[in-house]
Amino acid sequence: MRAAVYHGPGDIGVEEVDDPQVEEPTDAVVRVVAAGVCGSDLWTYRGQGSAQPGARIGHEFVGEVVEVGAQVVSLRPGDWVVAPFRYSCGRCGYCTSGLPSSCPHGGFWSREVVTGGQGELVRVPLADGTLVTALPDGSAPDPQLVPSLLTLTDVLCTGHHAALCGRVVPGSSVVVVGDGAVGLCAVVAARLHGVEQVIMLAGGHPARAEMAAQLGADVIVTARGADAVAQVMDVTAGAGASSVLECVGTSESFSTALDVVAPGGAVGWVGLPHQVELDLARVFARNITVAGGVAPVRAYIPQLLPAVVGRTINPGVVFTDVLPLGEVARAYELLDARQTVKPMLDPTC
Amino acid sequence: MRAAVYHGPGDIGVEEVDDPQVEEPTDAVVRVVAAGVCGSDLWTYRGQGSAQPGARIGHEFVGEVVEVGAQVVSLRPGDWVVAPFRYSCGRCGYCTSGLPSSCPHGGFWSREVVTGGQGELVRVPLADGTLVTALPDGSAPDPQLVPSLLTLTDVLCTGHHAALCGRVVPGSSVVVVGDGAVGLCAVVAARLHGVEQVIMLAGGHPARAEMAAQLGADVIVTARGADAVAQVMDVTAGAGASSVLECVGTSESFSTALDVVAPGGAVGWVGLPHQVELDLARVFARNITVAGGVAPVRAYIPQLLPAVVGRTINPGVVFTDVLPLGEVARAYELLDARQTVKPMLDPTC
Numbered sequence A, B: 001m002r003a004a005v006y007h008g009p010g011d012i013g014v015e016e017v018d019d020p021q022v023e024e025p026t027d028a029v030v031r032v033v034a035a036g037v038c039g040s041d042l043w044t045y046r047g048q049g050s051a052q053p054g055a056r057i058g059h060e061f062v063g064e065v066v067e068v069g070a071q072v073v074s075l076r077p078g079d080w081v082v083a084p085f086r087y088s089c090g091r092c093g094y095c096t097s098g099l100p101s102s103c104p105h106g107g108f109w110s111r112e113v114v115t116g117g118q119g120e121l122v123r124v125p126l127a128d129g130t131l132v133t134a135l136p137d138g139s140a141p142d143p144q145l146v147p148s149l150l151t152l153t154d155v156l157c158t159g160h161h162a163a164l165c166g167r168v169v170p171g172s173s174v175v176v177v178g179d180g181a182v183g184l185c186a187v188v189a190a191r192l193h194g195v196e197q198v199i200m201l202a203g204g205h206p207a208r209a210e211m212a213a214q215l216g217a218d219v220i221v222t223a224r225g226a227d228a229v230a231q232v233m234d235v236t237a238g239a240g241a242s243s244v245l246e247c248v249g250t251s252e253s254f255s256t257a258l259d260v261v262a263p264g265g266a267v268g269w270v271g272l273p274h275q276v277e278l279d280l281a282r283v284f285a286r287n288i289t290v291a292g293g294v295a296p297v298r299a300y301i302p303q304l305l306p307a308v309v310g311r312t313i314n315p316g317v318v319f320t321d322v323l324p325l326g327e328v329a330r331a332y333e334l335l336d337a338r339q340t341v342k343p344m345l346d347p348t349c
Helices: A041-045 A143-151 A155-165 A181-192 A206-215 A225-235 A251-260 A297-309 A325-336 B041-045 B143-151 B155-165 B181-192 B206-215 B225-235 B251-260 B297-309 B325-336
Strands: A002-008 A011-016 A028-036 A060-068 A080-082 A121-124 A173-177 A197-201 A219-221 A241-246 A261-269 A277-279 A289-292 A321-324 A343-346 B002-008 B011-016 B028-036 B060-068 B080-083 B121-124 B173-177 B197-201 B219-221 B241-246 B261-269 B277-279 B289-292 B321-324 B343-346
Touching: A002 A325, A011 A325, A028 A143, A041 A325, A060 A121, A060 A143, A143 A155, A143 A297, A155 A181, A155 A241, A155 A261, A155 A289, A155 A297, A173 A181, A173 A251, A181 A197, A181 A206, A181 A241, A197 A225, A206 A219, A219 A225, A225 A251, A241 A251, A251 A261, A251 A277, A321 A325, A325 A343, B002 B325, B011 B325, B028 B080, B028 B143, B041 B325, B060 B121, B060 B143, B143 B155, B143 B297, B155 B181, B155 B241, B155 B261, B155 B289, B155 B297, B173 B181, B173 B251, B181 B197, B181 B206, B181 B241, B197 B225, B206 B219, B219 B225, B225 B251, B241 B251, B251 B261, B251 B277, B321 B325, B325 B343
Parallel strands: A173 A197, A173 A241, A197 A219, A241 A261, A261 A289, A321 A343, B173 B197, B173 B241, B197 B219, B241 B261, B261 B289, B321 B343
Antiparallel strands: A002 A011, A028 A060, A028 A121, A028 A343, A060 A080, A277 B277, A289 B289, B002 B011, B028 B060, B028 B121, B028 B343, B060 B080
8 A cells, every 4th residue: 555654854755565454353444535634743744753764654534444353343344434643442441531542552643553644544453442433324424524524533623622621611702822723623612612702813824814714713813922912902801811722832822822811711732842831930820720732532523523524513624735645745845834724635546 | 016027038027117007998907816927938038039128028817807997898896807818809800700819909918018917917908808707797716716717818728729720529539749738738628628538748747747647638658759659659559649739839849749640630739839840741641730829718718717617627737836926036937947837926925
């Protein structure tokens, strides 16, 4: 089969590799229908991650089960499934209490499992605990739904996690920091939670601002730093927002998040932090809660799937470019240059 | 009147100063019956705070109202009251939503108000919003209750805040980091919340360990660093505690708190942080919530007063030494040397 392979900084391309097989009786093999390229994949692309040349890549995929191991009971070949960005057992205390991201039996694609999502086939360990059928009978969904279903593998659930960690409540004001795919999905999630006012701190890219508005942002702030903070204070009667959803993961974005959160409020953060240190003295007087981390995506997929399938939400618009798997290098170039919000790869062509 | 005055590092003594007066129609003047010396006062004592020589000190006091301004409606001379460590209006959005610590009209004793709690008389601004009568009719309580009532001014409410921020729930395991008066009160608060197991990380002082056990700690860990972490893991089946109450405020104590909290758990922190930086990468994978800050004491006093007056709890035992106001220098020496858990000053002798 063909799969994306990391060759070194700035160099990810497609190679012919061995087809994955069912190795354990709890495995499934999935034929990928669509795969996403994630902002966090850029750390690998830029040579700032732990991946060594030759590593597979990709952790966002939806597709069709082609083979299952002898102990897989809830899936059969032909089932159309959504995969979370981390596999998990579905049975341990963490999985059953809503925190599959901490399942000790789980792991990440292209790390604990060799195969990555950006390829034609993926070996899925612990398939019963990991995969979710898009429709109850396992049948294929309307192809128009594929982009939105693909957001369930990571960015929509991650935006939802930011909203829950940021304690959004109906009627509140919410600031979303970051206009990447996760930030845009956080707007969708905040709307689903019934908040009154969504303020997006965007990076000045007009198409992204337009998309944020389309997804439900009421106020788009394109200024940065102190000017952005002043604008948020203006539209929140000087109080700041009770919930701030930090969807970038840099020191600058986190600092802005702390500046615009109201006393007693919460910063829900989901951006993979790179050398972000939080000075607790900054939040002591104001009683700010800081909550977040790796989204427990497997727990959220069933919660959010009805809104996707029922077309209450349309987060799939974040996939602004669809490229054949063979053009994966181009997909990374576009994302790295912020010339796409998020690329979708099609391994079938 | 006599009052404690900061003269410079290591030098706090009693001076004769002018009696405070009612200056605003919303003021009251309170004659102090008992005052506490707080761990945070040590920052001033050690010359590490912002206080200048000549400043008054003390923010924990209970006493009797001697005079009220013309607009004070809920109090009259003779009322026996508990003061929170920060005054507040009682009417603004923060006060009415449980966050009087952020009241924009409020302030701190010996800062925004000249008089401090460690003196014979205190001028109390916004008296209606600030003071709470110990008993509904304003009468004087049983003198035996005075130490426990005095804990309501700060340390008991601060321990309670740690418990709420640490999301303690009935049946859970809780680690308390720190065997100072706040840590000991956090044990009391955790017990009030019905937790299953309270594990105290104590500093190796036998009398404090004994007091922690008396107040409800099930397990006392006297080791430090990696050994302490290993012992917590031993008694929590390897999982860590879902709630950790950080009651010290140093980098070392905070680091230990992060080591012993379970995935998905919360660190409730109330120790005034001195150069504590939280590396978010340490908590990302485990989804740790970090919540805390200045306790909204005025909101908690009415909640905890019934347990004190009804003798359900006896947090007053943290006052291990009672000294006349004239011996305030000795009180600071004892606390600085950790030869007392917490000193109580008696300005009436």
